[in-house]
Amino acid sequence: MKTAAGYLSFFTVALALGVASSPARANGLDVLEEFLRSAKTGRAEFTQVVTAPVKDGQTARTKTSSGTFEFQRPGRFRFAYSKPFAQVIVADGKTLWLHDVDLNQVTVRQQAQALGATPAAILASASSIQALQADFTLTAAPDAEGLQWATATPKAKDGQVQSVKVGFRGKELAALDILDSFGQRSRLTFSKVELNPQLPAGAFDFKTPTGADVLRQ
Numbered sequence: 726m727k728t729a730a731g732y733l734s735f736f737t738v739a740l741a742l743g744v745a746s747s748p749a750r751a752n753g754l755d756v757l758e759e760f761l762r763s764a765k766t767g768r769a770e771f772t773q774v775v776t777a778p779v780k781d782g783q784t785a786r787t788k789t790s791s792g793t794f795e796f797q798r799p800g801r802f803r804f805a806y807s808k809p810f811a812q813v814i815v816a817d818g819k820t821l822w823l824h825d826v827d828l829n830q831v832t833v834r835q836q837a838q839a840l841g842a843t844p845a846a847i848l849a850s851a852s853s854i855q856a857l858q859a860d861f862t863l864t865a866a867p868d869a870e871g872l873q874w875a876t877a878t879p880k881a882k883d884g885q886v887q888s889v890k891v892g893f894r895g896k897e898l899a900a901l902d903i904l905d906s907f908g909q910r911s912r913l914t915f916s917k918v919e920l921n922p923q924l925p926a927g928a929f930d931f932k933t934p935t936g937a938d939v940l941r942q
Contacts, residue, residue, distance in 0.1 A: 778908035
């Protein structure tokens with residue numbers, strides 16, 4: 726699951742957490758547009774299930790993790806994984822930090838280079854549908870599982886992500902479905918969603934723990 730969390734950090738979601746009520750006939754792309762416009766801050770709990778590509782004669786292998794997420798648009802977010810391993814991913818607007826608590830190791834990257842056409846750009850960075858269209862081709866997907874869906878396909882063909890589907894239930898972000906370039910699927914399901922809460926000062930500050938190994942990329 727650490728691999729999945731690390732992958733999340735370098736593609737990585739924040740996630741905005743809800744949207745204002747949309748017209749009855751609105752599709753998933755309409756809801757995504759309103760979400761980008763109205764969700765300035767947010768927080769939620771999440772469960773992430775990563776499914777490896779199925780090989781001949783094998784059953785699907787999955788790994789599950791869970792934690793909390795906060796964001797402040799534009800470009801600030803925190804994923805705090807609690808199970809099965811403690812891991813923290815923080816974007817402070819300039820730098821992306823990944824802290825593996827068990828290893829006491831911190832990986833540091835420039836945020837602008839690390840995010841790009843990633844789920845994190847959809848959830849926490851882009852402030853409008855027009856900004857998102859610089860890096861993604863956006864389409865409305867058919868309703869499924871009781872959710873309205875929008876699909877974002879990166880325009881760059883050499884990235885880690887093949888496609889991202891964002892699912893909404895009414896006014897709330899409900900799910901994120903990510904297919905990577907190796908055929909691995911990562912599904913994040915959100916609960917206890919709060920839209921535009923007042924987040925504490927320093928919510929996206931990161932201080933390197935004493936004695937941690939620091940890797941700069």
